[in-house]
Amino acid sequence: MPLHDLLLGLDVGTTNIKCLALDSEGKIIVQADERTPLSRPKPGWTDFDPEPIWLAVCRTIRAAVAKVELPDSIKGIAVSGVAESLFPVDKAGHSLGPAIAWFDLRTTAEFAWIRDRIGYDRLFQISGLNPDPMFGLCKLLWSKNHQPELFQKAACWLHMADYIAYRLCNIPATDPSLACRTLAYNLAERAWETELLTEVGVDADVLPPILRSGTLLGPVTPAVAKETNLPATCQVCVGAHDQLSGVFAVSGLAKEVVTDSLGTSATILAIAEKPVFSRALPDHGLAQGAVWIDEPLFYLTGGLFTAGAAIEWFQQQCGGKADFATLTEEAAGADHAIPIFLPHLVRSLTPFPDAQAAAAFVGLRSTTTRGAMFRAVLEGIAFEERAIVEAMETVAGQPRPKEMITIGIPMQNRLLAQIKADVYGLPLKISPVREAVALGVALMAGIGTGVYANGSAAAAAVRQExxxxxxxxxxxxxxxxxYQVYRDLFLQLQPINHRLHR
Structure with a gap:
């Protein structure tokens, strides 16, 4: 891109809204963030209210633009966000009401109705998903049942990223990575499943066109330019689901690479060339979806609910006053009486979904030290993640990866990364990228505006050592x-945990 051209990436997450600017050398030059406003109208309910969200987005963009030396150099913007939360918009483009948060399960009755009417197997064969109340179609039916006037007025339902992009340029669109989180997306055909929608009483026309991530939509509206201080020439491009945006930034969606993302939870993601319609997939806690940047692709994903959370739990409950660095140093020196730790502090997901699974230390001795226990925690996380990768190979037929890229591990924490490499038996790279999601959609803006010829060129432009x-x-x-002991332990402790939870 010309020397002064800039690209903006906007990530609207559950907790924070982040905006960054990417320069001609692929460097993040400015960033701004703000807490994501949430509404809780009733106990157990969580909404994203459109106007508070939009105002927070505008403030975040303005804060980023204010740090840019030449605002007129901002060439394009794209948006990522959470999935499974849909905003209703009327024919005039006005917001009609809030989006139900992705984790809000008030839609349980609607899900049961869809499952009974359509059938679990058919839903899976269409969507490739393990049907669940969180998916978008259940939320549309909740609105139809509980907000009939609003539902009738809604001309379009938009995911978070799509809604913000729509507010920026007045053009509705989505991409496959978000569309596939609705239950109404035909994964094999890569299109809305109109027959299913008709059967459940939803007009397919209320869902937006599905476009490739990075597709140019159009310039920001004059009102938006005034409200955000973006230049009137700034082009809005189609973004993607936050998870896929982050993977794109660090791996370029390379097929031979598995991405290991560590936060409170852990997510393992692999790119696939075709979907898998075997019930063994959800039975082993694996999920799949679609993504389209350079070519239509699919992905497999599995997870551990308590990865970083297990580390934090041990530090708080067993670490005394020791900080993370001290515990890591002690763990590095531990060489005997190391127990096995099962990290299921909150159920298990992949490869053995079990709501009653529990964490455990097994093999404690009188000589077991705090460092040995902390090392067991780190090993337990790595063991569980290896089990996820192996499930992708055995259940989904995914080829063994050539390497893994991990994001979310602090660069100075070599111990956890080295344990993972040893457990996986694969080369492991620690990505230095910190704002991978916003960076990924900034690259999509670069594709749409012609700064990058394609996704491969975009990912290469920001690849860091x-x-x-x-x-x-x-x-x-x-x-x-x-590891073999670890695998046996889960199955042997499973009936005991079930007895404890009676």
Missing amino acids: EISLEPRPDQAKALEAR
Whole structure:
């Protein structure tokens, strides 16, 4: 891109709204953030109210633009956001009401009705998803049942990222990575499943066109330019689901790479060339979806609910006054009486979904130290993630990856990363990217505005040198034996945990 051209990436998440500017050398030059406003109208309910969200987005964009030396150099913007939350908009483009948060399960009755009417197997064969009340179609039916006047007025329903892009340029659109989180997207055909929608009483016309991420939509409206201080020439482009945006930024959606994202939870994601319509997939806690940047692709994902949360739990409950660095140092020196830790502090997901699974230390000795226990926590996270990767191979037929890229591990925490490399038996790279989601959609804006020829060129432009770790043969051999014990322990403790939860 010309020397002064800038691209904006906007990430509207559950907790924070983030906006960054990317320069001609692929460097993040400014960023701004603000808390995402949430509304809780009733106990157990959570909404995203459109106007508070929009005003917070405008403030965040203005804050980022204010830090830019030449605001007129901002060439384009794209948006990522959470899935499964749909905003209703009328024919005139006015917001009609809030979006139900993705984790709000008030739609349980609607889900049961869809499941009974359509059938679990048919829903899975259409969407490739394990049907659940959180998906978008259930929220549309909740509105139809509880807000009939609003439902009749709604001309379009838009995911968070699509809604913000619509507010920016007045053009409705979505991409496959968001569309596939509705239950109404035909994964094999890569299109809305109109027959299903008709059967449940939803007009297919209320869902937006499905376009490739990075497709140019149009310039911001004059009102938006005034409200955000964006230049009137700034072009809005189609974004993507936050998870896929982040993976694109760090791996370019490379097929031979598995991405390991560590936060409170952990998500393992692999790119696939075709969907899998075997019930073994949801039975093993694996999910799938679609993404389209350079070519139509699919992805597989599995997760651990308590990864970073298990580390934090141990530090708070067992670490005394020791900080993370001290615990890590102690764990690095632990070489005997190391127990096995099962990290299921909040149920298990992949490869054995079990709402009654529980965490456990097994093999404690009088000589077991705090460092040995903390090392067991780190190993337990790595063991569970290896089990996820193996499930992708055995259940979904995914080829063994050539390497893994991890994001979310602090660059200085080499121990956890090295344990993962040893457990996986694969080269592991630690990505230095910190705002991967916003960076990913900034690249999509670059594709749409012609700054980058395609997704491969965009990802290459921001590729940073990673720390690369190779598995150590001696450690890998020892951990292999411990991993096999770990796998046996889960199955052997499962009936005991079920008895404890009666």
